[in-house]
Amino acid sequence: MSIELRNVTLRVGAEPHIYETSLTLKPGGFNILLGTTLSGKTTLMRLMAGLEKPTTGEIRTNGTNVTGLAVQKRSVAMVYQSFINYPSFSVFENIASPLKVAGLGKQEINEKVHRFADLLKLTPMLNRLPRELSGGQQQRTALARALVKGAELVLLDEPLANLDYKLREELRDELPKLFEDTGSTVVYATTEPLEALMLGGHTATLKEGRVVQFGKTASIYRRPATMESAEVFSDPPINTAVISKSGDQVQLGSVASWKVPRELAELPDGDYKVALRPHHLLLDGGGVEVNGMVQIAEISGSESIIRIRVNGNVWVSQTQGIHSFVYGEKIRIYFDAGNCMYFDADENLIDL
Amino acid sequence: MTRSKKWIVPTLYILFLMLPIYGLLSMSFKTTNEILGGFSFFPQEFTLDNYIVIFTDPTWYMGYVNSIIYVVINTLLSVTVALPAAYAFSRYRFLGDKHLFFWLLTNRMAPPAVFALPFFQLYSAINLFDTHIAVALAHCLFNIPLAVWILEGFMSGVPKELDETAFLDGYSFWRFFIRIFIPTIAAGIGVTMFFCFMYSWVELLLAKTLTSVEAKPIAATMTRTASSSGYELGLLAAAGSLTIVPGAIVIYFVRNYIAKGFALGRV
Numbered sequence: 001m002s003i004e005l006r007n008v009t010l011r012v013g014a015e016p017h018i019y020e021t022s023l024t025l026k027p028g029g030f031n032i033l034l035g036t037t038l039s040g041k042t043t044l045m046r047l048m049a050g051l052e053k054p055t056t057g058e059i060r061t062n063g064t065n066v067t068g069l070a071v072q073k074r075s076v077a078m079v080y081q082s083f084i085n086y087p088s089f090s091v092f093e094n095i096a097s098p099l100k101v102a103g104l105g106k107q108e109i110n111e112k113v114h115r116f117a118d119l120l121k122l123t124p125m126l127n128r129l130p131r132e133l134s135g136g137q138q139q140r141t142a143l144a145r146a147l148v149k150g151a152e153l154v155l156l157d158e159p160l161a162n163l164d165y166k167l168r169e170e171l172r173d174e175l176p177k178l179f180e181d182t183g184s185t186v187v188y189a190t191t192e193p194l195e196a197l198m199l200g201g202h203t204a205t206l207k208e209g210r211v212v213q214f215g216k217t218a219s220i221y222r223r224p225a226t227m228e229s230a231e232v233f234s235d236p237p238i239n240t241a242v243i244s245k246s247g248d249q250v251q252l253g254s255v256a257s258w259k260v261p262r263e264l265a266e267l268p269d270g271d272y273k274v275a276l277r278p279h280h281l282l283l284d285g286g287g288v289e290v291n292g293m294v295q296i297a298e299i300s301g302s303e304s305i306i307r308i309r310v311n312g313n314v315w316v317s318q319t320q321g322i323h324s325f326v327y328g329e330k331i332r333i334y335f336d337a338g339n340c341m342y343f344d345a346d347e348n349l350i351d352l
Numbered sequence: 353m354t355r356s357k358k359w360i361v362p363t364l365y366i367l368f369l370m371l372p373i374y375g376l377l378s379m380s381f382k383t384t385n386e387i388l389g390g391f392s393f394f395p396q397e398f399t400l401d402n403y404i405v406i407f408t409d410p411t412w413y414m415g416y417v418n419s420i421i422y423v424v425i426n427t428l429l430s431v432t433v434a435l436p437a438a439y440a441f442s443r444y445r446f447l448g449d450k451h452l453f454f455w456l457l458t459n460r461m462a463p464p465a466v467f468a469l470p471f472f473q474l475y476s477a478i479n480l481f482d483t484h485i486a487v488a489l490a491h492c493l494f495n496i497p498l499a500v501w502i503l504e505g506f507m508s509g510v511p512k513e514l515d516e517t518a519f520l521d522g523y524s525f526w527r528f529f530i531r532i533f534i535p536t537i538a539a540g541i542g543v544t545m546f547f548c549f550m551y552s553w554v555e556l557l558l559a560k561t562l563t564s565v566e567a568k569p570i571a572a573t574m575t576r577t578a579s580s581s582g583y584e585l586g587l588l589a590a591a592g593s594l595t596i597v598p599g600a601i602v603i604y605f606v607r608n609y610i611a612k613g614f615a616l617g618r619v
């Protein structure tokens with residue numbers, strides 16, 4: 001199903017929740033809404049589902065205007081972050097419920113429920129009540145209910161956020177496979193850039209109720225159109241700084257300078273902005289050398305995350321190995337100028 | 353205190369609590385003469401006569417029947433009306449919702465005596481005086497606000513996403529409400545019914561004012577007997593003991609839910 005948001009806004013009282021947004025999702029694939037909490041992911045989903053009516057603008061599916069159409073009349077399924085199942089129904093009845101409402105025959109319901117229960121490894125739990133299941137199994141039940149309906153639009157609102165690490169990875173690997181054959185358009189909300197990259201498909205980066213950019217997930221990651229998009233799509237936060245170009249050199253304050261990159265070669269002298277991903281900022285190796293002062297160093301597994309004050313900005317280096325530093329320590333860090341992204345004064349990417 | 357002595361405090365506590373009930377029960381097995389004669393811990397001449405009178409004399413047992421009829425009508429009426437109201441308060445924001453909710457509660461704060469006279473006049477005017485439905489309706493004034501208040505707490509404990517999931521699954525509102533929502537808050541409905549039942553069961557003033565013969569409640573029968581034919585204390589004790597029974601039965605069924613109601617801070 002194709003779904004299009006056309007000049008949609010949503011205000012609750014006087015407070016804008018979604019600023020004017022136009023977005024056409026990729027039909028039959030994974031569409032990821034990436035943004036921090038309160039960026040409007042859930043609200044956008046609720047608008048698509050019809051649970052919320054836009055203040056202005058329209059929502060079109062398959063070319064027809066469905067703004068204001070009753071939720072019951074749409075082909076939509078939704079899975080929430082907080083494991084929503086019908087508490088008084090068994091797992092079987094939970095999965096069967098959309099089919100029962102649709103008026104399918106007993107035989108057909110039975111067959112479908114068992115097929116999806118199998119797929120989601122719920123067959124041994126079919127007679128249990130949701131509260132007798134683990135969190136992962138509860139969410140699988142909710143997913144099975146969304147799948148069995150065969151809805152054209154499936155909305156997954158941070159479905160893995162409340163699961164523990166192991167289960168999350170397991171289910172994340174399964175998700176794209178589950179929806180592969182259904183032909184459904186899947187919308188998946190997440191706060192984690194890494195999750196978006198793993199799921200692939202298309203991504204819309206969101207910030208404070210605005211869609212910043214929409215496109216192929218990998219290309220948004222590699223070439224974010226704006227600084228905001230780059231910031232949303234980076235965890236730990238992306239490193240930014242103002243640089244000035246003069247002649248064939250760019251200067252980062254007084255701490256570093258390097259040869260003018262191809263992106264800026266044709267442009268006039270002046271101030272530009274640079275962004276650099278934390279894993280491109282290293283403690284050794286060649287490239288541009290920067291002097292900084294350690295703020296804090298954290299170890300996460302086999303990686304170290306070091307926050308460094310560089311010319312008034314706090315930069316983050318995500319680097320292999322375990323390194324310990326003390327606060328205030330002087331440090332030299334390096335990056336390859338080829339990994340930098342350059343933005344103009346309006347924070348739009350300067351692309352070749 | 354050593355481990356083996358731990359039973360002492362709860363035992364004393366329970367004994368202390370049970371003492372008045374024991375007093376009533378033991379009186380109900382005595383003759384009135386024995387009760388008036390002096391204090392005895394056990395009945396000297398054990399008799400079931402008091403209970404036999406109650407179960408054979410219609411003026412007595414119809415009191416129980418009348419009470420049970422209007423209490424059941426009232427409980428069902430209150431819960432039926434309060435369910436949609438509580439749903440609205442828990443799920444929707446509308447102009448003045450909080451004030452309306454508070455206003456409902458203020459009905460519970462007014463003493464029944466305030467309403468007794470106007471109610472008497474009103475129910476007489478519409479020919480409902482001395483009917484079960486009259487008392488059941490009058491008690492709604494106190495029980496519906498109570499039921500809305502308790503149910504709203506239970507309903508607000510159910511995430512709104514459950515409703516939305518059901519609508520997305522294709523459920524119409526009423527099908528969702530009856531098939532999914534009501535079973536989900538069954539515990540809350542049990543607790544609510546208990547409180548409505550108990551209030552209506554013990555309320556005397558309105559029940560007495562609005563009835564004379566046909567729908568006379570047991571409590572009214574008890575007061576009138578005490579004044580007309582001398583002090584039939586044995587009979588009154590037996591009647592009193594029997595009034596505890598319905599409440600005890602209802603408590604037995606909802607005992608597990610009451611704790612849940614307390615946890616929600618609404619009971």
